[in-house]
Amino acid sequence: MNIIVCMKQVVDLQQIRIKRDTREPVLEGLPVQLGDMDKNALEEAVKLKEKHGAKVTVLSVGSLKLKETILQALAMGADDASIVVDPTCDGSDPASTALTLAAAVKKIGLPDLILFGEGSTDNYSGQICPRVAEILGLPQITYVRELSIENGTVTGVRDMENTLDVVKAGLPLAVSVTSEINKPRRPPLTQILRASRKPLNTWTLSDLGITAEMVGVTSSVRVISNLAPEQERKGIIFEGDVAEAVGKMAEALRKEGAVV
């Protein structure tokens, strides 16, 4: 069985600073990491590999730092990785990202299973799995929290609003997973050291036959502004003796009308 896991490199969201005067986010120089739920997708692929035997390929689209970031995926158990590195790939809209990923999947060869996180940690659009599935003509099962494969039939338990839906589909298939599906492993040092010796293909957009006009510039969604929400919080913080602090808090809450 061949499995491709699509992963995204994202900046550490906890470290984003907001410029006070303009409310713009500052992203320069932030550490990058693999998306949280993308790691769940990879973990699930590695578990399937351990159970059924499979080749696990990691696929990612992004900027230069990706070469280092992807090593973590290789350490976590992927057999090889293919990355598409192009300056226009960072912050491109979901349609462009999906187009690029689908082209890369075709170049690698259509696998039995393509796994995704339910959404990226930063943008959470949830569009990539369904778009890639549509381009490649595959059925999709999204928001999966339990996955099993028996005799070529995939059974997934989908986490819906009020129900858990049990669904079945054949291979090949695109699947997106939620963070409940597993606990991604922390690779031991030996695996981390071996990661850099695993095969890593680096492609540009033109290697995939994608021109600049197809992505980026003619992006189907235009961002007008992207700013921190205006918020005026009082920011009154009581420190020191807890009983005293609670007294002041209770008094403040009464004045705010929060308690009778």
Add this chain to the structure above:
Amino acid sequence: MSPNILVFSDQDEGSYELLTKAAEFAPQLGEAWTLVLGKGEEKTIQSLLKYGAKRILTVPEADPSKIDSESLAFVLSEIAKHDGPDILLIRSSRLGKETAGRIAQKLQAGCITDAIGLEIKGAELIAHRYALGGNTISSETIATKKKIISVMPGSFEAHTVPPAGEVKVMDLAMPTPRVQVVEHRKKAAESANIESAETLVCVGQGISKKEDLAMINELCTVLHAELGSTRPIASDLHWVSEDRMVGISGKKCKPKFHYSIGVSGQIQHTVGVMSSKLIVAINKDKDAPIFKIADYGIVGDLYQAVPELTQRLKTAAG
């Protein structure tokens, strides 16, 4: 020619707010239409008309309880191609959201998911959504002719209008679905209605064991508050049912008063309470990000602060 707006929600009531919003845009964007899977019960039809649907399309061949996103995308794209609504507003349930991506690709259209607001500026339809994990709000517009937008439930108010619409039955043969829905298992739920709670208390990993929730529940009683939680408390530890989970992957709440207890304030969680009128935080770590969005905060041990606060409020109320 007006582009017209097609509204779809996988639960009837979910359509109402979208129809109201679509009707508000009628002068610029044309009629509000909606899709009903199946024959459409009379009651359903009547309420959709009441919320401003000008045209209700029913698809008798489609079974709403068994439909998968690929088949749903097929139905929506058939309507968009032949009957010509250019704008699709879909309730951002999980089925709605995954279908939004799929149909957008089918129609080669731009798509914005999880919109929290819509407005028209000049000739443009602008959608607002959280970006960068909730650190920012991104205002976006779709450049393609067909526009797919999935909208977070509860983003708009629904209003009734005098019914003035028609029903059109669509003779559409459904494809054989490639994904079979075998079973809908009911989730263990406490039927918590935290989205409409006026006062909400959310707990995070500052709570060290499940039994300690008793102390939090006492505070909830005094405050007449609903209990919510961060993702780990619900989905990893199962100390509360998942319908109490607040955040980008859980529920979005708009309480008047929000109490955040032992919550560090990761953006993926706080995005679910950002629109609270007043935010109160108790956390022992004075550098916890939660204090950045708090109106009032106590830096201290919640095991001391919570019982003390409950006691004080009880006395005040008594």
